[in-house]
Amino acid sequence: MTTAAGRPSPGQVTIADVARHAGVAASTVSYVLSGKRAISAVTRDRVLASVRLLGYHPNAGARALASRRANVIALVLPLRAGMQVPVVMQFATAVVTTARAHDHDVLLVTSDEGPAGLRRIAASALVDGVLLMDVELHDPRVPLLRDLALPSVLIGFPADTAGLTCVDLDFHAAGGECVAHLAGLGHRRLALLGAPTAVYERGTGFAHRTRAGVREAADRHGVQVVTLPCGEGAVEVRRTLTELLDRHPDVSGLVVQNEAAVGPVLATLPALGRRVPDDVSVVAICPEEFAGHSSPALTCVPVPAEEVGRQAVSLLMGKLRGETGPEVTLLAPRLTVRDSTAAVPVVGVSDDR
Amino acid sequence: MTTAAGRPSPGQVTIADVARHAGVAASTVSYVLSGKRAISAVTRDRVLASVRLLGYHPNAGARALASRRANVIALVLPLRAGMQVPVVMQFATAVVTTARAHDHDVLLVTSDEGPAGLRRIAASALVDGVLLMDVELHDPRVPLLRDLALPSVLIGFPADTAGLTCVDLDFHAAGGECVAHLAGLGHRRLALLGAPTAVYERGTGFAHRTRAGVREAADRHGVQVVTLPCGEGAVEVRRTLTELLDRHPDVSGLVVQNEAAVGPVLATLPALGRRVPDDVSVVAICPEEFAGHSSPALTCVPVPAEEVGRQAVSLLMGKLRGETGPEVTLLAPRLTVRDSTAAVPVVGVSDDR
DNA sequence: GCCGGTTGTCGAAGCGCTTCGACAACCGTC
DNA sequence: GACGGTTGTCGAAGCGCTTCGACAACCGGC
Numbered sequence: 001m002t003t004a005a006g007r008p009s010p011g012q013v014t015i016a017d018v019a020r021h022a023g024v025a026a027s028t029v030s031y032v033l034s035g036k037r038a039i040s041a042v043t044r045d046r047v048l049a050s051v052r053l054l055g056y057h058p059n060a061g062a063r064a065l066a067s068r069r070a071n072v073i074a075l076v077l078p079l080r081a082g083m084q085v086p087v088v089m090q091f092a093t094a095v096v097t098t099a100r101a102h103d104h105d106v107l108l109v110t111s112d113e114g115p116a117g118l119r120r121i122a123a124s125a126l127v128d129g130v131l132l133m134d135v136e137l138h139d140p141r142v143p144l145l146r147d148l149a150l151p152s153v154l155i156g157f158p159a160d161t162a163g164l165t166c167v168d169l170d171f172h173a174a175g176g177e178c179v180a181h182l183a184g185l186g187h188r189r190l191a192l193l194g195a196p197t198a199v200y201e202r203g204t205g206f207a208h209r210t211r212a213g214v215r216e217a218a219d220r221h222g223v224q225v226v227t228l229p230c231g232e233g234a235v236e237v238r239r240t241l242t243e244l245l246d247r248h249p250d251v252s253g254l255v256v257q258n259e260a261a262v263g264p265v266l267a268t269l270p271a272l273g274r275r276v277p278d279d280v281s282v283v284a285i286c287p288e289e290f291a292g293h294s295s296p297a298l299t300c301v302p303v304p305a306e307e308v309g310r311q312a313v314s315l316l317m318g319k320l321r322g323e324t325g326p327e328v329t330l331l332a333p334r335l336t337v338r339d340s341t342a343a344v345p346v347v348g349v350s351d352d353r
Numbered sequence: 354m355t356t357a358a359g360r361p362s363p364g365q366v367t368i369a370d371v372a373r374h375a376g377v378a379a380s381t382v383s384y385v386l387s388g389k390r391a392i393s394a395v396t397r398d399r400v401l402a403s404v405r406l407l408g409y410h411p412n413a414g415a416r417a418l419a420s421r422r423a424n425v426i427a428l429v430l431p432l433r434a435g436m437q438v439p440v441v442m443q444f445a446t447a448v449v450t451t452a453r454a455h456d457h458d459v460l461l462v463t464s465d466e467g468p469a470g471l472r473r474i475a476a477s478a479l480v481d482g483v484l485l486m487d488v489e490l491h492d493p494r495v496p497l498l499r500d501l502a503l504p505s506v507l508i509g510f511p512a513d514t515a516g517l518t519c520v521d522l523d524f525h526a527a528g529g530e531c532v533a534h535l536a537g538l539g540h541r542r543l544a545l546l547g548a549p550t551a552v553y554e555r556g557t558g559f560a561h562r563t564r565a566g567v568r569e570a571a572d573r574h575g576v577q578v579v580t581l582p583c584g585e586g587a588v589e590v591r592r593t594l595t596e597l598l599d600r601h602p603d604v605s606g607l608v609v610q611n612e613a614a615v616g617p618v619l620a621t622l623p624a625l626g627r628r629v630p631d632d633v634s635v636v637a638i639c640p641e642e643f644a645g646h647s648s649p650a651l652t653c654v655p656v657p658a659e660e661v662g663r664q665a666v667s668l669l670m671g672k673l674r675g676e677t678g679p680e681v682t683l684l685a686p687r688l689t690v691r692d693s694t695a696a697v698p699v700v701g702v703s704d705d706r
Numbered sequence: 707g708c709c710g711g712t713t714g715t716c717g718a719a720g721c722g723c724t725t726c727g728a729c730a731a732c733c734g735t736c
Numbered sequence: 737g738a739c740g741g742t743t744g745t746c747g748a749a750g751c752g753c754t755t756c757g758a759c760a761a762c763c764g765g766c
Contacts, residue, residue, distance in 0.1 A: 025747070026724095026746095027747075031725095037725095037744080038742095039744065059722050062724090065412070065721090070414060075461065085439050105460055105462075109458075110446065110449050234619070235647075236646070263617070267587075293588060380717075380753095380755075391714065414751080415721090418751090418754090421754095
């Protein structure tokens, strides 16, 4: 089989094939499929029958070229190995699923392509919009984004959100919730085991916001808190914990927001002679699954990666339709109490009255 | 600004703009960029200068339409939450990076779109080829793939690989290596802590191949081995381990191939009164990072996710060029000895001669 | 100095789709 | 029963690119 141009044509079914089969014009088929003009029921049914029979799927390139919309969004992920992997994964899943529900596909882009990648993607009209994860406080891509006129939604917050659309868990409030919970149980000395040092140094928003939230809540509740970064892996965690308990032996409440550290923390504390929750209460900010399957089951503020993903896509779709949504969407934290937190034991019941 | 058609045109720079700026025909620009015809050095330089100056990037849709190649490959991932997450991530990273090096982008597709998703993607010419992960022994997508004439590379092996291109770590040999190592240290009673039951039931290739490799090697080395599935999370692992040691108290060598179980296993064994490696030797099949950061550092066969990703993309690029590569590429396992394995203690030194 | 062969460039024809304007055919109205 | 207003369909004109064939211009060889 050859086309008029003499080039061999693959087995692809085109809109012309459908039109011929249904006995209508190609434009009519197009209108049936897009619903952009009224088509009589009888014609529509005939066309749809042909579409199904022939197994027609519009050619993506042609459609993008003619309509100036690719029906693809880009998802820019921090694929540096090791980074908060499960959350990223959950998030990606939600994004792909939601995007498909809106009849869009997802192009996977790594953060290390940086601003140049965004520029390329925008200029080539490969995608209609961008979802950006792992945004830093002073992210070099943010000013570019404002210039590019490429619809975008950020997961996380840069320092200045003016003119942007951002979604995320309210980490500030999440840190506060954790402190409030522990303070409510009577704990007066708390510690925040945060993200690895590198994450703070990169100026990653969520780490800074959590820490600020923890500190402010501690002030508010009149409890003391020491915050320290924490690497990943059992060895690192043990080192950090040992040092912490050495210097602050009276710490009885721990907030952990490094999901890779959660398991090791629970495993290490008993080894250091602190039972959970009898001696130390632990509350985590991490994916739900981690918390549920650990032992003891963890009191935690789940990171609602799925919800964030869905919202992000919905917001982006809105922007593609020309709507202007809210600049900032903060998801309220929701603390789930399980078995890793308990009231601070009353040492010597002295009602001194 | 409006086009001839009267529709508003965005700020996009087209090949015509470049041609005009450089004082040549559009086709000349195209040939400069593709290198498909000889162009004089002077013309080429002039064109390239214009390209750079104007910031020209070819419109992806137009290019795809005219050339019948999208310069995009699809990556079909098992995004069911929780599944061997870090490996998937490493793999995705390698794929994106390698694909970009070949001037291709990556479309992210979830496994749950299933065969229909493949059909859609193929028919719409969205992508030039497909990378399929998480292939099952009797995967419904495999026959479709053979029909579709869509170039593809599988990560993992279905039961019948005829006419396909498959890449993976040689899990059969990996299982064998682990057993050989333990047997070499004098361990006579081994256990394989495998993937969750559901993974075996789905007929996921790597789980079955590892188990087969372990069993055959055990026979070969004349040692006993019990193989059992293992869920994820501390609770599940504890249950499984307790039961195992109850029934087979003399097991002194453990092969673990469930990365989510590695941490809990190391944490649980001491709690059950078995020191690692003094009482029990543990060897894992898991990502390198897990093994290095655990305590004690794990003897392991690393899953070379990056290498597999690179190879997969290279093979796919070859197929897109019309080359026919090998049907099956098995990466040889490479056991790294660390601190979690030791010789079985000699109980009563009796040199009976 | 005429000829076959390169070499470098151009113009035109699509790729398969969307969208616009045109226009029959039909509607109820005054 | 001629008239404006819908409603449903069609044809044509691109979208921005690649690719093909054509063809000047130049080459050296005899």
